[in-house]
Amino acid sequence: MSQTASQSIEPPADGVPPHRYTPALAQEIELAWQDRWEAEGTFHTPNPVGRLSEGFDRVADRPKAFLMDMFPYPSGAGLHVGHPLGYLGTDVTSRFLRMDGHNVLHPMGYDAFGLPAEQFAVQTGQHPRVTTEANIAAISAQLRRLGVDHDTRRTFATIDPGYYKWTQWIFRQVFESWFDPETDKARPITELVTELDAGTREPAPGTLPEGRSWAQLTDVERRRVVDAHRLAYLHEAPVNWCPGLGTVLSNEEVTADGRSERGNFPVFRRPLTQWMMRITSYAERLLTDLDRLDWSDSLKQMQRNWIGRSTGARVRFAVAEETVEVFTTRPDTLFGATYLVLAPEHPLVGTLTAGAWPEGTDPRWTAGAATPAEAVAAYQRQASRRSELDRQAEGREKTGVWLGVTARNPLTGADLPVFIADYVLTGYGTGAIMAVPGEDARDWDFASEFGLPVVRTVQPPADFDGGAYTGTGPMINSSNEQLSLDGLDKVAAIAKVTEWLVATGAGEATTTYKLRDWLFSRQRYWGEPFPVVYAVDGEDAGLPVAVPESMLPVLLPEVDDYSPKTFADDDADSAPEPPLSRATEWTTVTLDLGDGPREYRRETNTMPNWAGSCWYYLRYLDPADDERFVDPELEAYWMGPRGPGDVGGVDLYVGGVEHAVLHLLYARFWHKVLFDLGHVSSEEPFRRLVNQGYISAFAYTDARGFYVPAAEVVEKDGQFLYQGEPVNREYGKIGKSLKNMVTPDEMIGQYGADTFRVYEMSTGPLDQSRPWETKAVVGSQRLLQRVWRVVVDEETGDVRAADVAPDDDTSRALHRAIEAVRDGMTTLRFNIAIARITELTNHLTSTCPPGTPVPRSVAESLVLLVAPLAPHLAEELWARLGHDGSVAWASFPVADPQWLVDDTVQVAVQVNGKVRAQVAVPADADAAALEAAARADEKVAAQLAGKTVRRVIAVPGRLVNFVVA
């Protein structure tokens, strides 16, 4: 039965036709259809198997399409008009693909662990779950009012124990794995133990106690060796400690100026034992697989930069009894290396430091200290206490101290003083460099400061004005009895010196990455607890043990105080203290993990909020599955590769570019681990990714520089006035602080959701940023009114569609619109789709004036074309046209090619590139026919008279160009 929604509505104001599509009618229609969609489960997507498989036979022969938005963090601030842009983009695509014969999965969820809810809880004493759930309800209502087609049965939040149970389960998988460099993939840790026991594999370098073999180790010692191989491991290292937030942060969460991405507090380097994830093992795969993804170039570039692959060589220098290994991208400049620099935290610093300064040591090298040890200790202390911010503020002036020892340059035999300096970073390369001041600007600065020699090994151009020369040129000063690089270019010199390094055992070619392992511990309450305990007593005390799968989830305990201990922003000496450590009855637990009941201490850190977003796309496939994190059959159906070599993954993922090196890198990493372990069939989580643009808005300041309410500013003769006074216009983010907030609720109240949707989609391609302009929304309202008027008589309310054949012009207009709308939908350029719909509507408005019938086939096609964009209006019109089912499941029109070509076309005739005439020719006219038709035109003939035609270019269907002398 057809249901229509307009019966109960108030009559419109005087003079307005009684059946006009007014905002009030739009509201009525929208609310009615939203209720009906929910009641009928219109957007329930059937799975091929399992709990959600009812109705699958209806879609079994359809190709699948899995579309997603980056799920929102349910903040209390609510949505402004910028937020829905991406959600609407996936919604329009989802509705289009469903109508075009796909089985479409378009779910939504909530990323609900995280700082703001916890900070709010600290202020109010209310449990973060309470505020978070209230915010989720509010956003969910806003989304429903927009008319999006989410399958709400699949909605969940990352704070649901039924979800974070599996987040913990995945952590276990990562913990119980190691990365096998030979196969370049993750494998179960049990296989490592088997190979070590069998002697078929050696432990990774640096993991064995000095001078011992695996066979000689005790069980506890072996545990430590194995733990050092895990993909999730405890590690003591300098970390980003943020006293203002009371937690440590990952590198990705620290901004370039050394502050926290959230809250903008200073961050300090501080050694701490923390959970790390070995993402660096995947650096190469994360890099090369970018080429297999349908992502924007800029986003791929950002990930490439972050991974930061560089190729070069490792070179070993003898220093006293020790060997210092450096990394360099310029091994060709080895003849120019005049000193070495280690990072202040380099492990060999203590061993290498000499007992006393030699006679006559340059005072600049000692920092005024009596002994090298004192100088080193003071410098290390200073380096560790300085925040990244301080380092920037000091203008990168080079500082450092000499260790009192020298290394030997393997090529020149020269003695190279060995320094520590904070311009060399621990954790990148080997944490040590050979300094070549002639060809490196930083080394040049340091050498100038410390009076160190400079040897140029690349010939600078004649007009070079000094300093480090980093350009190209022939090698100079680079030969001895063993090796000559002189005259070679950079590439040849690198090849030759690398060969020599390998031959003499002094080094080898290598690759390094800027990417660091992922710091995975947070000292917060509102996050997933680690499924990890530590034995309290016994030889294995303090070693981590994963909580068995059967004991998951490890529930977040209730506590009285949610706050982490925070400190003064600049208190570099403070140390983190997790809130869970105060939940004493929770932290200590007696468990039987196979060797009888023992007392254990729980891990009291929590996971970063990226954990929940690392795999949520998989959980949409069945969020209620209590047996496994995802059913492999569902994963294969929705995510699996389409063929050999295909990476698989979500078919369209839309979200903000701000996650380029956070969420998007972490999720790829986890997905690859799950792939290696055989839990998923897809190699990548997100096949196609689009960053939606941002919506900004104008803001206005008065003479004092204060923001005034943007909504009350009027434009007059190019001037902007607020209460009669001129104001200054700026362009910026939408928000309360700029007093330019506009909410979707206001726009929906004023125009209806369909108008709001069409407006947002009409202002540009999805990935383009654009300004918000409230006064322009009326254009979309007018379009929908005209669409309505084409189908419904405004005076009588009768449907105007009649079974008459459209004329040829109308058929051409229709089929061209269909073709263009399909193209716009596929390429996410909804602005073009809307423009073509507008053209078709305008055509129908003028050819079928009020009171005349509209060809039914055309009216129905128009309704189908607008259905993805303005779904409520389309449902209403579809029903009034006599259809029972939802238009969401009707077939999207297909253009008939016969109407896409004209019988005759107008082609331009150019003479020497200037258009001189238009001639009409049959559409299929070939070049010769075109030329003949052009020559037959009088204007052309006049232009050509008395001239020599040297060349004729005729492009069928386009133009003819005569090139004359």
Next chain:
RNA sequence: GCCCCCGUAGCCCAAUCGGCAGAGGCAGGCCCCUUAAAAGGGUCCCGGUGUCGGUUCGAACCCGACCGGGGGCACCA
């Protein structure tokens, strides 16, 4: 400093393979409807594609340099 993206009408944006610069919307002018206003309908207006040079029969599109805007990275050896 290095890398990436983008400059078309007052504004937002189109333009298939290099082929007549203009689809759509906003704003503005005029007309119709209307007692009037609003709403609605119709119609018109405005730029030669940031600048300079090159390739080409032909350039918004390709190449080079520059200018302007946005973004990413940055003591990464």
